[in-house]
Amino acid sequence: MAEGKSTAAANTNNGWDAHTPGQTVVEAFPEQVKDKIILITGANPGGIGLATATSLATASPKLLILAGRGQARLAETAEKVKKVNPNVACKQLMLDLSSQESCRNAAREVMEASDIPHIDILINNAGVMNLPERTLSPEGIEMQFATNHIGHFLFTNLIFPKIAAAAKTAKPGATRIINLTSRAVVYGPVRFSDYNFTKQEKDLPESEHMSKGVRAMWNVHEDLPYIPQAAYGQSKTANVLFSVSLNKKVFDKTGVLSLAVHPGGVTTELARHMDPKILESVLEGAKKAMPNFFMKDIEQGCSTTLAAALDPKNTTEDIFWEDCHVAKWNPAYSTDPEKAEQLWKLSEQLVGQEFSY
Template sequence: METITTFGPLTPAAEIAAAFPSSVQGKNIIVTGVSPNSLGLATADAFACQSPANLIVTGRSYDKVEASITSLRSKYPNIQYHALIMDLASQSSVRDAAAKINQDDKIPTIDILVNNAGVMAIPALTLSEDGIETTFATNHLGHFLFTNLILPKIIKAAQRSSTPTRIINVTSFGHQFSPVRFSDINFSKRAADLPTAERPDLEKTEFFTGSSHAEDTYYGFFSYAQSKTANILFSVALNQRLWAQYGIASFAVHPGAVGTNINRHATPSEIEQALKRAAELGFDAASKTPEQGANSSVLAAVDPGLSLVDVAADEVTGVYIADCRVDDANVARFATNGHLAEKLWSLSEGLVQQKFE
């Protein structure tokens, strides 16, 4: 799978958007998790520079979303911006936000959806108002519900447009630390008590962080890793459902090490240790600016030269993108398994108490 133009790990996202202006101009785009100094704002900024018709930015904080729109409007004043307040950890908030999109006749279609928002490494186990572990509820389940609720407008875009209609899920290389714990989403068991296929990679965890955390019932990086695996499996399931019938593609992108406020719960020593180990293994662990970190999300959203995700085999290929290229070599098999994608879809439907055909 090759892109039309070759970009590098540090290519600014705006440069990529500028290479494919027809994929953005006049389009309706949603980016979740937008706040000052965030990957979301950098992603929205890259789209804004190519004149979309409507740019909808979401976040939990009204003040932060409005500050982001003020920043965008100062550079690109001729675009219609929409602030959508949404707490992804709250299913009622997600449903309210989706209803606003669906009822807004000024936004008849959604051409690009970037599910970017996320939390990372919450130090203690917390549950959402719906009784679901907060990281999983925020990073995966909220996006699962929101995407499916607004899907009719995404389908309508695909039926009307000659340019790509894409759903992008922002994941992480950190997914490799844990599969989805289907039998224990809320972290009530030690890793040793889980079925083998659901256990975190304790050896890799010890190598990267200095401790295996084998005896911990809950560990923040395991909850984060589980949610990031779910992001990839969600993209797999979307391709299984949407490409053949509607021509809608979904990619899961790893932005790299970006210095944003998503790291606020992780200790500096943990981050330093993990980056050091990544460098020892040959990975480019250099910190990116948000503008560089947003590049793979924008590429996945706008480049019509991306080949199809191959969902024909049990192990799906072409879905995981890092550093502006498809990276099948560095995605865990448990994150690209088509059967596990279906299992996650069913689990997610049960947790939101709604079926999506």
């Protein structure tokens, strides 16, 4: 959720904040975009993925790979990119992150594509939020965890050779993997003892419980096995831990840097599964607790992604971002190296494949 100007120190531009549009960030770092190949998941019209793509288009990347579930929607995004800059090449990639088969098919297409010799920046932007009923992926994994983390974990690792290929001729840290997370990291940790949400919270270790404050905010008082907000929070914590693991496993060896981004509260279709009255109540509570809170538009919503992806000064210490700045308020469990390694091993187990670098 956007809270106005961040109190964290900026890496390059102290004037940037929650109101900064994505194009402003791109204009500051044109050399990090020009002639680059950039892949964006969840590149749907009306969302942050679209705004990310159109902002990047202003600085003439060589190729934008637009990944998503619907061909027609990807074509619409590509058309909007072309209106910004008709010289930018766009490639549409069918990718349903909830399906491991789709992730493998999309990764195979990327790896076999002669027009994708390497990937300079991967932006793992796609996601689902607060599914009201417990739903499982084709592989039997809770859908928010499957889509927001496991799908990205599998797809990223399968195409990593082309990311590493870009890093061979770039400065260390210039080639990047950006994972979009959320303020929902405060909702709770990864439930390693029950990642599929089949148990009541009373039967879990206390360290895996949902935050009491978040329960009150969402008016969740029953101890149900499946709580939409807790499942979403688990997946968003996993996004940060994935960046932690990537940096530990690949940065020193390849120079590829991974950072996690909280884009803020953004007006998109992400909240389509939520009861409008409950959402309105939560937003009213946010406004009372945070006087500078507001809902960003998609141009403001993509700027933090771009600041993390493009600022040459960013390092592995700058793991968590909000409002175009490095933020420090995320819970310790979201960047715990041991939890990151535990998640990596669980993720390998769930995709049935090990990845070592």
